[in-house]
Amino acid sequence: MAKSLFLLLVLASIVQLIIYHLHFQPATDGVNIANIFENTKSIIASRYNETQIYLNRAKVKGSTNSYIEPVYLNDKTGILTENVKLENATILVLCRNWELVDILSSMRSLEDKFNKDYHYPWTFLNDEPFEEDFIKWTTEMASGKTEYGLIPPEDWNTPDFIDLDRYEENIEKSIEEGVLYGFSKSYRNMCHFNSGYFFRQELVMKYDYYFRVEPGVQYFCDFQMDPFKFMRENKKKYSFVVTLYEYDNTIPSLWQTVEDFMNQYPEYVHPNSSLEFITDKGPTGGVFLDLGESAYNLCHFWSNFEIGDLNFFRSKEYLDYFNFLSKTGGFYYERWGDAPVHSIAASILLDKNEVHHFEDIGYNHVPMYTFPTASNIIKYKRCVIPKDVENIDTEVSSCLPRWWKFGSGKRFLKENYDENEYLLFKQGVEKMKT
Ligand SMILES: Nc1nc2c(ncn2[C@@H]2O[C@H](COP(=O)(O)OP(=O)(O)OP(=O)(O)O)[C@@H](O)[C@H]2O)c(=O)[nH]1
Ligand SMILES: [Mg+2]
Secondary structure, three states: HHHHHHHHHHHHHHHHHHHHHOOOOOOOOOOHHHHHHHHHHHHHHHHHHHHHHHHHHHHHHOOOOOOOOOOEEEOOOOOOEEOOOOOOOOEEEEOHHHHHHHHEEEEEHHHOOHHHOOOEEEEEEEEEOOOOHHHHHHHHHOOOOOEEOOHHHHHHOOOOOOOOHHHHHHHHHHHHHHOOOOHHHHHHHHHHHHHHHHHHHHOOOOEEEEEEEEOOOOOOOOOOOOOHHHHHHHHOOOOEOOOOEEHHHHHOHHHHHHHHHHHHHOOOOOOOOOHHHHHHHOOOOOEEEOOOOOOOOOOOEOOOOOOEEHHOOOHHHHHHHHHHHHOOOOOOOEEEEEEHHHHHHHHHHEEEEEEEEOOOOOOOEEEEOOOOOHHHHHHOOOOOOOOOOOOHOOOOOEEEHHHHOOOOOOOOOOOHHHHHHHHHHHHHHHHHOO
């Protein structure tokens, strides 16, 4: 048995030697095996480099479902590091206890796409005390600390000077005319609060910047940057993702009130304001729209997404503006929304360059979607966009073309390219020149 096994092994070795010999015969037809080997080695090495680049990118992205420790982005190297300075900012939510599931969904989306790398604190405000369950689950979902504030009744309730008969009349009229949320008193309180009080709530006073988040919203792309830092470094005071036309039956006398305000305080209108953005009624992209009677073209920034400088809202200019508007009672005798109120303020009181359009975040608040369309941005920011949805930015109802024309123009926030590929490209261009 042992003998035949030995013979078998000897035979196998001989066969192996023959195969080896045949296979590695020096090439006679001009093919150099050593060269092929060297080439293969260099291809493998370059693939390895690509893999490294890819892995570095993957690290920067910090995939949500990976087990990478939550760490911060370092702008200079693009490599994740824990040495990053946070801004004095909070993510701000106004909502009701029954909106828990929808706010958890918004939180999860924003944590995954942005805050898991930064751990900014969340601040929750409510006109009623938050329930234990609400506090428990939102605290679990947040990667930063959470704070819960009860809005004082004087900041929330309908002001005493409002004539209740006139108020009731408008509620009835709004119902008859089908004004959006025209039936709701709490909606009016909410709009009044969001126009004049959110920025001076006790829990919010310590912050310089806020990021407004509403229940049931979604963010589609990885941020890969700190928008608060962007705001501070670039001296931005207000930012938006969607801009569209307001329903004019919610604000019949708003623009006249704004004109009265501007007449009383002409010095408040910024010399480089975006006034044209909100008053131009010309066609954009060949589209003609009937934009109502007043000089206001109804363009506003959709305020369910906002990142802003709280000190702008706390400024004398803004407070004078808000008080001027509030004392006319228009929040109640009509149904003024906080979106046109904020937008008109940002458009007249600020330098147009202090207002920023974040174009590559990707966002949905029912019923609108906005998302980047350039394939490289979608790829590098790992955007996942629902199928068969319209991008509001290219719809007739978007004011974005007006913003590009009359606001601070189109800007790219972050170049999404691989530095090595870019260097090769530049070298190629140089070569072609010589
Ligand atoms: N605490 C509290 N929050 C409210 C109240 N009404 C609205 N909110 C919040 O204020 C924000 C705006 O209200 P929404 O009802 O979303 O208004 P909207 O975005 O114009 O309308 P939707 O299309 O319904 O989302 C959201 O964050 C709400 O959760 C209220 O009565 N109390
Ligand atoms: Mg909403």
